Amino acid sequence: MSEPMGEPAIEPALTPPLTPGQIRGRRQWPLPKQADPAAPLLQVRNLQTYFKLGSGWVKAVDDVSFGLTDGEALGLVGESGCGKTTTALSLVRLLPTNGRIRGGSVELFGIDLVAKSDLALQRYRWREISIIFQGAMNALNPVIQVRRQIAEPIRYRLGQSEAASQKRAEELLDLVGIPSRRLGAYPHELSGGMRQRAMIAMALACDPAIVIGDEPTTALDAMVQAQILQLLEQLRRELGLSLILITHDLSVVAETCDRVLVMYAGRVAEEGPVARVFTEPRHPYTRKLLGAFPNIRSDRRTLETIPGEPPNLLNPPPGCRFAPRCPQVMPVCTEVVPPEAVFADGVRVACHLYETPVHETPA
Amino acid sequence: MSGRYLGQRVLQALGTIVAIVLLNFLLFRLMPGSPERILLRNPNLSPQVVEATRARWGLDKPLLPDQLVAYIGSTVQGDFGYSFKFRGQSVTSVIADRIGPTLLLVGLGELISAIAGIAIGAYAGWRRGGLVDRVGSGASLVLYSMPYFVIGMPLIVIFAAGLGWFPTSGMTSVGGGDRPFPANLIDLARHLALPLATVSLGLIGQYSILMRSAIIETRSEDYITTARAKGLRDGRVLRAHAFPNAMLPMVTLIAINLGYVIGGAITAEIVFSWPGLGTLTITALSARDYPVLQGIFLLVAVSVVLANLAADIIYGILDPRVRG
Numbered sequence: 013m014s015e016p017m018g019e020p021a022i023e024p025a026l027t028p029p030l031t032p033g034q035i036r037g038r039r040q041w042p043l044p045k046q047a048d049p050a051a052p053l054l055q056v057r058n059l060q061t062y063f064k065l066g067s068g069w070v071k072a073v074d075d076v077s078f079g080l081t082d083g084e085a086l087g088l089v090g091e092s093g094c095g096k097t098t099t100a101l102s103l104v105r106l107l108p109t110n111g112r113i114r115g116g117s118v119e120l121f122g123i124d125l126v127a128k129s130d131l132a133l134q135r136y137r138w139r140e141i142s143i144i145f146q147g148a149m150n151a152l153n154p155v156i157q158v159r160r161q162i163a164e165p166i167r168y169r170l171g172q173s174e175a176a177s178q179k180r181a182e183e184l185l186d187l188v189g190i191p192s193r194r195l196g197a198y199p200h201e202l203s204g205g206m207r208q209r210a211m212i213a214m215a216l217a218c219d220p221a222i223v224i225g226d227e228p229t230t231a232l233d234a235m236v237q238a239q240i241l242q243l244l245e246q247l248r249r250e251l252g253l254s255l256i257l258i259t260h261d262l263s264v265v266a267e268t269c270d271r272v273l274v275m276y277a278g279r280v281a282e283e284g285p286v287a288r289v290f291t292e293p294r295h296p297y298t299r300k301l302l303g304a305f306p307n308i309r310s311d312r313r314t315l316e317t318i319p320g321e322p323p324n325l326l327n328p329p330p331g332c333r334f335a336p337r338c339p340q341v342m343p344v345c346t347e348v349v350p351p352e353a354v355f356a357d358g359v360r361v362a363c364h365l366y367e368t369p370v371h372e373t374p375a
Numbered sequence: 376m377s378g379r380y381l382g383q384r385v386l387q388a389l390g391t392i393v394a395i396v397l398l399n400f401l402l403f404r405l406m407p408g409s410p411e412r413i414l415l416r417n418p419n420l421s422p423q424v425v426e427a428t429r430a431r432w433g434l435d436k437p438l439l440p441d442q443l444v445a446y447i448g449s450t451v452q453g454d455f456g457y458s459f460k461f462r463g464q465s466v467t468s469v470i471a472d473r474i475g476p477t478l479l480l481v482g483l484g485e486l487i488s489a490i491a492g493i494a495i496g497a498y499a500g501w502r503r504g505g506l507v508d509r510v511g512s513g514a515s516l517v518l519y520s521m522p523y524f525v526i527g528m529p530l531i532v533i534f535a536a537g538l539g540w541f542p543t544s545g546m547t548s549v550g551g552g553d554r555p556f557p558a559n560l561i562d563l564a565r566h567l568a569l570p571l572a573t574v575s576l577g578l579i580g581q582y583s584i585l586m587r588s589a590i591i592e593t594r595s596e597d598y599i600t601t602a603r604a605k606g607l608r609d610g611r612v613l614r615a616h617a618f619p620n621a622m623l624p625m626v627t628l629i630a631i632n633l634g635y636v637i638g639g640a641i642t643a644e645i646v647f648s649w650p651g652l653g654t655l656t657i658t659a660l661s662a663r664d665y666p667v668l669q670g671i672f673l674l675v676a677v678s679v680v681l682a683n684l685a686a687d688i689i690y691g692i693l694d695p696r697v698r699g
């Protein structure tokens with residue numbers, strides 16, 4: 013496979029972020045008919061997504077709430093299996109056949125997508141919310157040329173002519189830095205980095221409001237990983253995208269995201285501005301997670317591991333799901349689900365250590 | 376498709392054909408009953424006559440190299456000798472007479488069952504557990520396990536003997552083929568209907584079962600989730616994304632089956648006295664008509680090899696990953 017010498021370099025983004033008003037003004041397509049122009053871009057409330065397994069339900073996403081504003085980048089982090097992918101797929105109901113949204117709402121421009129029929133929901137897929145899947149090798153169809161796969165949503169969702177779709181696909185490939193001589197390539201003929209770029213081009217095809225990246229850079233080497241993230245960041249600023257970035261890599265969140273949502277065993281542990289959460293983690297799990305992460309900037313040598321395993325989501329512990337592993341566990345923790353405490357600096361924490369609903373920022 | 380891939384496949388096919396020709400030569404010389412005894416059918420022949428006959432047919436020469444060289448020489452020229460049973464007719468002409476009816480019956484049957492089976496299997500797999508799946512897959516399994524005569528007999532009893540809609544056997548009525556157009560075609564179609572239904576029903580199960588499992592397998596691939604995420608209609612996800620991938624394993628099956636078409640559908644042909652290669656095989660077997668059997672064997676084997684070659688080439692066109 014002939015990979016060009018290094019991926020094309022991208023200058024660090026200099027464009028200042030657009031304001032929400034500018035972003036809505038830049039939309040190429042009108043807002044959906046039922047949209048409330050004053051409503052926030054995305055508001056997820058008490059989302060519950062379960063998987064049917066044998067005679068029970070895997071409570072993969074349980075009572076998850078968060079919001080996303082125009083042009084914002086939200087990082088979604090947590091151990092493997094904590095429900096990051098399920099949360100993301102629930103937004104446009106792309107769940108495996110045994111998955112069900114059991115409750116809650118997903119409001120996009122104030123329109124509840126959970127209440128929509130499958131057919132009605134199709135209108136929102138890709139045109140409003142698109143997804144960059146992990147492992148573009150499997151997420152791209154192996155027998156269709158990459159350019160055709162990018163042109164497909166333009167042709168069939170935006171109803172443009174075949175010629176116009178192909179032309180737009182070429183522009184998009186150019187935008188993400190794929191050389192024009194690779195236009196006719198099939199997925200297996202591209203390198204991992206190039207495939208992921210093609211995946212990004214495809215996600216941008218219908219000019220969506222929200223792009224979800226589900227571990228878009230895992231399985232890529234560090235250099236390529238950095239380039240892809242830089243590309244995403246640049247596109248976000250230039251096109252006014254809102255980004256939900258799922259990752260295991262906390263340094264990626266630190267560098268690219270405005271806010272971070274820490275999940276544990278299907279629930280939100282802590283959520284808030286990245287600068288606040290990373291400098292002053294309040295939930296014992298967030299502290300462990302940051303401790304477990306090797307920070308090259310600090311002189312920490314030993315990697316702190318979190319003892320124990322996440323609970324079985326078929327039958328999770330009744331109170332706080334982190335209780336079996338929590339160093340600060342209290343009697344109340346094993347019985348009562350911790351309510352959310354909201355801090356003045358915009359951080360939310362679900363933990364019994366912070367009892368009153370609104371807290372001053374701890375000194 | 377790279378020339379290298381194509382070249383490799385063609386060479387492989389040629390090698391296999393050479394091996395088949397050699398095997399065909401040896402196999403029929405190892406069979407019991409010497410040809411001259413069967414042919415002359417006279418236990419009281421004088422040794423001189425037998426010797427003379429053996430010399431005339433070259434049987435007095437050693438197997439290697441003389442007989443082999445002569446065999447290869449005539450095989451290359453399309454000369455397979457003369458039939459024992461149909462006296463005075465060359466093997467080539469005996470077989471040529473029967474190819475048409477077999478291609479018509481089994482070829483058409485393959486075509487119908489492949490198209491219908493793939494359509495049913497694809498739909499059943501896509502809507503797994505739905506009505507088409509439950510009815511179609513059950514029926515496919517039953518049909519797949521039934522030999523042709525089990526399918527054909529009830530058809531004859533109901534539609535030929537009972538209702539009298541179709542003739543029970545043969546390919547034409549007496550003089551039917553000589554009638555002016557379109558009466559001759561109608562006559563042929565009426566004779567073809569039941570055997571064709573039998574062959575198609577017998578083959579459909581295999582296609583629908585395989586297609587169903589291929590679709591079920593592709594359905595859980597990540598690129599199908601991608602296609603759904605794009606907000607494409609369900610039908611388009613199936614047609615444009617799942618179907619082409621699920622067809623990859625089908626291509627090989629179809630091509631190999633097409634190779635066997637030439638051998639005829641023996642039981643189906645017998646049940647309906649269809650004058651094809653299948654009935655010819657049985658006739659030749661019971662008459663120990665070695666030259667004809669040898670000819671049929673060679674024809675079937677070569678067409679299977681060529682069908683495989685076609686499968687490899689089509690596969691290479693459909694799947695960009697093997698073009699290399």
Ligand SMILES: Nc1ncnc2c1ncn2[C@@H]1O[C@H](COP(=O)(O)OP(=O)(O)OP(=O)(O)O)[C@@H](O)[C@H]1O
Nearest residue numbers: 063065070072091092093094095096097098108325
């Ligand atoms: N189809 C399914 N049937 C049953 N359980 C499932 C199914 N899909 C996911 N799960 C379970 O739901 C939970 C959440 O899975 P999910 O894939 O959302 O986690 P994740 O945070 O994305 O993990 P990772 O970091 O490994 O991608 C896991 O415990 C997983 O085992």
Ligand code: SF4
Nearest residue numbers: 332335338345363364
């Ligand atoms: S609620 Fe209790 S167990 Fe859970 S994280 Fe807080 S202190 Fe630990």
Ligand SMILES: [Mg+2]
Nearest residue numbers: 096097098226
């Ligand atoms: Mg995941």
